[in-house]
Amino acid sequence: MLFAVPFYAVACVAFGTVDPIFRDAVPQWNPLAWDFTQAQQVFTSLATGPLQGVAVRTIIYVGCAMMLCFIIGFPIAYFLVRHAGKRKLLLLVLIIVPFWVNYLMRMLAWVNLLSNDGLFTRFMKIFGINYNWLDGSPITVILGLVYGYIPFLILPLYATLERLDWRLIDAARDLGANSRQAFRLVTVPMSKAGLVAAGILIALPMFGDYYTNDLLSRSPSTEMIGNQIDFFLNASTQPQTGAVLVIALSIFLLILMLFYLRSTRQQSRQTAR
Amino acid sequence: MDSIMKRNKGSALVYVVWGYIIWSLVPVIIAVIYSFNDGRSRTVWQGFSLRWWFTDPYASVFYNPETRNAIINSLILAFVTLLVVTPLGITLAIGSQRIRGRGSNVVQGLTSAPLITPEIVVGAALLITFTRLFTAVPLGFAAQLLGNVTFSLASVVVIVRARLVSIGPSFEEAARDLGATSWQALRYVLLPMLWPSVMASLVVVFATVIDDFVITSFLSSGVNSETVPLRIYSSVKGGATPALNALATLLVLASFTVLVIGLLGLSTWRKRHGEHGGLRAALADVTQIEG
Numbered sequence: 001m002l003f004a005v006p007f008y009a010v011a012c013v014a015f016g017t018v019d020p021i022f023r024d025a026v027p028q029w030n031p032l033a034w035d036f037t038q039a040q041q042v043f044t045s046l047a048t049g050p051l052q053g054v055a056v057r058t059i060i061y062v063g064c065a066m067m068l069c070f071i072i073g074f075p076i077a078y079f080l081v082r083h084a085g086k087r088k089l090l091l092l093v094l095i096i097v098p099f100w101v102n103y104l105m106r107m108l109a110w111v112n113l114l115s116n117d118g119l120f121t122r123f124m125k126i127f128g129i130n131y132n133w134l135d136g137s138p139i140t141v142i143l144g145l146v147y148g149y150i151p152f153l154i155l156p157l158y159a160t161l162e163r164l165d166w167r168l169i170d171a172a173r174d175l176g177a178n179s180r181q182a183f184r185l186v187t188v189p190m191s192k193a194g195l196v197a198a199g200i201l202i203a204l205p206m207f208g209d210y211y212t213n214d215l216l217s218r219s220p221s222t223e224m225i226g227n228q229i230d231f232f233l234n235a236s237t238q239p240q241t242g243a244v245l246v247i248a249l250s251i252f253l254l255i256l257m258l259f260y261l262r263s264t265r266q267q268s269r270q271t272a273r
Numbered sequence: 274m275d276s277i278m279k280r281n282k283g284s285a286l287v288y289v290v291w292g293y294i295i296w297s298l299v300p301v302i303i304a305v306i307y308s309f310n311d312g313r314s315r316t317v318w319q320g321f322s323l324r325w326w327f328t329d330p331y332a333s334v335f336y337n338p339e340t341r342n343a344i345i346n347s348l349i350l351a352f353v354t355l356l357v358v359t360p361l362g363i364t365l366a367i368g369s370q371r372i373r374g375r376g377s378n379v380v381q382g383l384t385s386a387p388l389i390t391p392e393i394v395v396g397a398a399l400l401i402t403f404t405r406l407f408t409a410v411p412l413g414f415a416a417q418l419l420g421n422v423t424f425s426l427a428s429v430v431v432i433v434r435a436r437l438v439s440i441g442p443s444f445e446e447a448a449r450d451l452g453a454t455s456w457q458a459l460r461y462v463l464l465p466m467l468w469p470s471v472m473a474s475l476v477v478v479f480a481t482v483i484d485d486f487v488i489t490s491f492l493s494s495g496v497n498s499e500t501v502p503l504r505i506y507s508s509v510k511g512g513a514t515p516a517l518n519a520l521a522t523l524l525v526l527a528s529f530t531v532l533v534i535g536l537l538g539l540s541t542w543r544k545r546h547g548e549h550g551g552l553r554a555a556l557a558d559v560t561q562i563e564g
Binding site: 072075076078079080083091094095097098100101102103104105106107108109110111112113115117118119147150151201204205207208209210211215218226229230233234239242243246249250253257260 | 286287289290293294296297298300301303304307314315316317386389390391392393394397398400401404480484486487491502505506509510517518521522524525528529532
């Protein structure tokens with residue numbers, strides 16, 4: 001109940017009408033009388049209009065950040081499961097620590113390092129790299145997303161790989177597969193459901209992120225959909241547009257969630273077998 | 274040959290792992306160190322001092338009225354949420370555990386959905402609910418409390434239910450066979466056994482609420498309901514002093530203190546009750562991942 005009612009309210013504002021005098025949103029509580037013209041406008045704008053840039057940018061940023069997260073995160077999870085040995089608990093604890101450090105603190109740390117006289121900026125100047133990191137740079141935003149969300153990927157990845165039956169991979173090696181073949185033909189197919197689930201687990205909050213962007217860039221040229229929702233609901237007179245955007249984002253994320261549920265179910269079936 | 278190759282590959286990965294750990298922790302450590310900076314800068318070191326922590330009567334974390342106000346708001350919000358959400362979560366977990374058959378799948382799906390819903394969606398939905406539908410709930414503390422209860426309830430239910438599943442129905446049934454009423458079996462047999470999961474959820478909820486930014490921000494109204502994360506967020510944008518680093522450090526300290534207390538409590542409980550696993554199992558309780 002706590003969860004369903006708010007969504008109904010969002011729909012009512014999104015599909016309601018606009019007061020002609022005060023230009024304020026009038027929610028329409030009767031679903032039969034919902035007016036979809038406003039929603040249609042926003043959806044068209046997302047697909048082809050002025051909001052298209054934001055939508056495309058969101059997908060590109062999240063896609064790049066996800067890829068980097070996997071490139072960095074997978075070897076780490078793999079190492080923890082296969083080669084960590086006696087150090088495993090220590091390494092696990094160190095990898096869990098960022099979980100318990102406030103997200104804003106971690107972003108603040110980078111704002112300090114990347115500002116004009118920050119340590120990192122000064123360090124890069126030694127190599128002749130003079131870059132305005134905090135001035136609407138897509139690289140900073142993507143790296144910020146990676147830094148922020150990668151702990152949330154490594155742990156589920158670790159849990160997935162930990163459950164794998166590694167004897168099968170050893171068997172593949174014994175049967176003549178080289179390490180790359182064993183990885184491609186045995187490890188990846190066996191852990192695929194878990195990898196998908198872990199990826200979606202961080203994709204969901206990344207798609208809704210606006211604070212990383214806001215702290216590290218603050219420029220309209222790097223705005224993502226979350227920034228638009230935040231703007232329309234908190235700082236503008238068009239909460240209706242904000243509500244439609246929330247619905248658009250929810251629909252998109254709902255598809256991802258269904259994928260997530262499917263792959264976790266697949267995974268539990270695989271381990272049960 | 275094969276084992277040598279394996280070791281080689283492992284040793285190359287060691288550097289990746291330690292590199293990652295350094296990358297993930299050093300920026301935060303630097304931020305903590307700069308909270309002891311003597312100058313006004315958060316980026317250029319000018320010597321050690323405690324001025325941003327205690328000694329400055331106007332600008333230090335503990336004396337500045339704004340940061341002080343934020344700290345108090347954060348603590349109140351976290352404790353009241355704990356008071357509301359813990360009993361509610363335990364009840365829901367026990368209740369949903371009793372539902373059998375097809376209904377149980379639906380209930381499980383519904384309780385775990387909030388766990389993976391992005392906060393901005395929950396925050397925006399609740400904002401619209403409290404400003405348009407239930408206008409009786411004013412934005413500010415009341416709305417923030419309800420919002421945080423909604424968001425953290427799911428984790429309590431999930432943690433407690435995992436414990437219920439591992440306990441199984443046999444203890445309760447044995448109590449019933451020995452003549453306990455269903456209430457007595459619940460009160461004297463089941464609830465005491467749930468204690469570790471209750472402790473774990475207290476830790477998780479406290480950390481979630483005290484760290485929460487998005488929902489608390491969407492449902493806030495001005496200075497009266499400004500919590501520490503909101504304060505940090507709005508000051509990063511301006512030219513803030515190292516007191517900001519000190520404030521963020523406090524936030525980290527708060528969640529680690531609670532985490533350490535919880536872990537110690539959990540492992541002593543386990544030891545006293547003959548459940549093995551110690552610290553590692555306690556860690557698994559809190560992170561919900563089998564270590």
